[in-house]
Amino acid sequence: MGALKLDNVVKTYANGHQAMKGISLDINEGEFLVLVGPSGCGKSTTLRSIAGLESITSGEIHIADERVDELPPAKRDIAMVFQNYALYPHMTVYNNMAYGLKNRGYSAADIAEKVNAAAKMLELTDYLQRKPGQLSGGQRQRVAMGRAMVRQPKLFLFDEPLSNLDASLRLQMRLEIKRLQRSLGTTSVFVTHDQVEAMTLADRLVIMNKGEIEQVGTPKEVYHKPQTTFVAKFLGSPAMNLLPATLVGKNQLKLDDGQLIAIPDQEDAVQDGQRLYLGLRPENVSLTNEGNGLINFVAKVSEELGATQLLHGEVANTPFSLNLSQFDQHETEHFSLTFDPQQIHLFDYETGERVNA
Amino acid sequence: MATKRVQFSHSPIPYLFIVPQLAIIAVFFFWPALQALYLSFMLEDPWGLSSQFVGFENYVELFSSSEYLSTFAFTLLYSSIVTVFSLGVALVLAVKANAILRGQSTYQLLLTWVYAIAPAAAGIMAYFIFNRNIGVVPEFLNSFGWDFRPDTNSFDATAMVILVSVWKQVPVNFVFFLAGLNSISKSVREAAQMDCESDSRRFWTITFPLLAPTAFFLLVINITYAFFETFGLIDTLTQGRPGGSTTTLVYKVYQDGFIGADLGLSSAQSVVLMLLVLLLTFVQFKFIERKVHY
Numbered sequence: 001m002g003a004l005k006l007d008n009v010v011k012t013y014a015n016g017h018q019a020m021k022g023i024s025l026d027i028n029e030g031e032f033l034v035l036v037g038p039s040g041c042g043k044s045t046t047l048r049s050i051a052g053l054e055s056i057t058s059g060e061i062h063i064a065d066e067r068v069d070e071l072p073p074a075k076r077d078i079a080m081v082f083q084n085y086a087l088y089p090h091m092t093v094y095n096n097m098a099y100g101l102k103n104r105g106y107s108a109a110d111i112a113e114k115v116n117a118a119a120k121m122l123e124l125t126d127y128l129q130r131k132p133g134q135l136s137g138g139q140r141q142r143v144a145m146g147r148a149m150v151r152q153p154k155l156f157l158f159d160e161p162l163s164n165l166d167a168s169l170r171l172q173m174r175l176e177i178k179r180l181q182r183s184l185g186t187t188s189v190f191v192t193h194d195q196v197e198a199m200t201l202a203d204r205l206v207i208m209n210k211g212e213i214e215q216v217g218t219p220k221e222v223y224h225k226p227q228t229t230f231v232a233k234f235l236g237s238p239a240m241n242l243l244p245a246t247l248v249g250k251n252q253l254k255l256d257d258g259q260l261i262a263i264p265d266q267e268d269a270v271q272d273g274q275r276l277y278l279g280l281r282p283e284n285v286s287l288t289n290e291g292n293g294l295i296n297f298v299a300k301v302s303e304e305l306g307a308t309q310l311l312h313g314e315v316a317n318t319p320f321s322l323n324l325s326q327f328d329q330h331e332t333e334h335f336s337l338t339f340d341p342q343q344i345h346l347f348d349y350e351t352g353e354r355v356n357a
Numbered sequence: 358m359a360t361k362r363v364q365f366s367h368s369p370i371p372y373l374f375i376v377p378q379l380a381i382i383a384v385f386f387f388w389p390a391l392q393a394l395y396l397s398f399m400l401e402d403p404w405g406l407s408s409q410f411v412g413f414e415n416y417v418e419l420f421s422s423s424e425y426l427s428t429f430a431f432t433l434l435y436s437s438i439v440t441v442f443s444l445g446v447a448l449v450l451a452v453k454a455n456a457i458l459r460g461q462s463t464y465q466l467l468l469t470w471v472y473a474i475a476p477a478a479a480g481i482m483a484y485f486i487f488n489r490n491i492g493v494v495p496e497f498l499n500s501f502g503w504d505f506r507p508d509t510n511s512f513d514a515t516a517m518v519i520l521v522s523v524w525k526q527v528p529v530n531f532v533f534f535l536a537g538l539n540s541i542s543k544s545v546r547e548a549a550q551m552d553c554e555s556d557s558r559r560f561w562t563i564t565f566p567l568l569a570p571t572a573f574f575l576l577v578i579n580i581t582y583a584f585f586e587t588f589g590l591i592d593t594l595t596q597g598r599p600g601g602s603t604t605t606l607v608y609k610v611y612q613d614g615f616i617g618a619d620l621g622l623s624s625a626q627s628v629v630l631m632l633l634v635l636l637l638t639f640v641q642f643k644f645i646e647r648k649v650h651y
Contacts, residue, residue: 053547073547074554086544090566099562100552147552 480593
């Protein structure tokens with residue numbers, strides 16, 4: 001059995017809003033799991049339910065074979081890092097880290113040893129006697145990490161811990177969290193709405209939407225094989241292009257302006273005449289003048305990113321973006337597009353579910 | 358060599374802006390205070406027609422009077438009991454009201470309501486409630502075998518005055534404590550929930566230290582309240598009876614000055630009172646504020 005298991009967890013608020021509509025998850029020992037989704041998708045509620053800060057309406061939560069959903073937060077052997085750090089403002093850094101240990105009856109010598117070890121690891125040794133108010137954002141973040149670490153819990157929970165930091169510090173802390181988690185080997189659940197953070201940190205990603213899990217998988221899986229149009233649009237910047245189309249036979253798509261596109265034979269996964277979305281990632285499409293599977297593209301605006309350029313325009317009156325490694329100014333607005341047939345994503349128009357392998 | 362100082366030309370306008378405030382302070386505080394100081398060294402006849410400088414005679418008379426010393430002792434005892442109980446009761450109520458999930462605002466409104474009652478009106482109400490002939494409290498206490506006679510028994514009178522003073526002051530403290538509790542960040546409380554299982558331990562290690570600035574402010578306010586603002590309550594409830602056993606320093610200033618018409622003695626008392634409050638405030642800021650984390 002895994003380190004953390006959620007079994008059909010439902011959370012309904014008093015006003016009838018259902019924040020979690022039957023969440024089931026199985027997390028392995030030492031795994032770094034990231035919950036990601038737009039605001040209001042239930043990712044924070046899920047995390048807070050695991051922490052015990054939020055009661056659940058039905059379902060079960062197990063941490064390492066022990067059912068915990070009826071236990072108070074302090075009994076669950078977990079530690080949490082909050083978005084605004086939630087340090088105790090009246091205590092020194094040392095006491096902030098020692099507080100949880102003191103309440104669990106550790107001896108002063110044990111506490112000193114653990115706190116000093118954590119402080120050394122986080123380069124906080126010089127700041128142990130300071131109050132949180134005298135620290136910078138990055139240092140507070142590290143104290144919050146230290147407070148979680150010293151207890152050596154079964155589970156770390158992170159509630160958007162990097163969102164209050166500026167961009168460069170966020171990058172640095174992201175690496176630091178990953179490095180720490182690897183070296184401590186503690187199972188972790190991390191909540192974020194930032195897809196870059198999610199992709200870079202996760203062993204496995206859980207993409208949530210409206211209280212339900214859309215897809216669980218490694219960053220590679222969810223990026224290259226999104227199971228729904230929601231996941232396809234949520235990950236990647238700019239988002240995947242989705243073109244409404246109708247299948248003609250098993251290997252041709254007819255876009256809404258009548259142009260036909262050849263695709264690999266889909267065999268039994270689809271039916272002739274089925275309405276689909278054709279999904280193409282901006283970086284998997286290139287400009288061309290000839291070749292198979294041409295798509296007519298009307299260019300509108302370009303954006304320079306340095307390494308690459310974004311070119312925004314329309315295909316069959318649907319917005320369409322390209323991410324090109326090289327693009328020079330052209331006089332014409334009309335281009336043809338080509339794509340690698342292996343890199344296409346087909347979704348059912350009605351359900352949004354992936355239909356191709 | 359003298360260093361040359363750079364002088365900026367000042368506009369008089371800022372001073373004009375603070376003149377009204379300073380004038381109010383001067384007229385209503387400094388002038389009466391100086392007047393009291395002056396009068397405390399004088400012996401004046403009741404009609405204010407003649408006065409004579411007597412040096413410290415008023416003060417000597419004051420501190421050799423056993424009546425004044427017992428009033429002094431009563432005031433200290435009364436003030437500390439009122440402060441401790443009105444802070445303590447308000448803190449318990451605020452913590453409990455803050456933990457209620459349903460109907461929280463109703464509880465808060467009901468608990469705050471008493472705040473709106475003027476001290477004299479509260480005194481009149483309490484007078485009826487505690488009246489031996491028509492009041493409900495004496496009847497209630499009598500049923501326990503306590504022969505409650507606030508008009509003749511000084512212990513009963515003291516208990517009554519303390520009870521009413523605390524009742525009147527609790528809502529003020531309650532409002533401030535509740536605001537203080539609400540200003541403690543939710544995530545700090547949640548972090549403490551994960552670090553500490555025991556509710557009471559969490560209260561004393563996290564909540565209370567974070568409430569300390571509020572509590573310190575209220576301590577200063579409550580001592581001032583017990584010293585000065587309870588005048589209206591005492592005047593309507595007991596007028597210092599029985600036998601001056603519920604007379605506070607402020608009430609005695611009024612009795613000696615305005616009823617006894619001994620302006621010199623009364624002024625000496627206000628000067629003593631002023632010094633006492635000054636000392637208390639100094640002690641509070643010097644020794645207690647240090648322990649408060651803002």
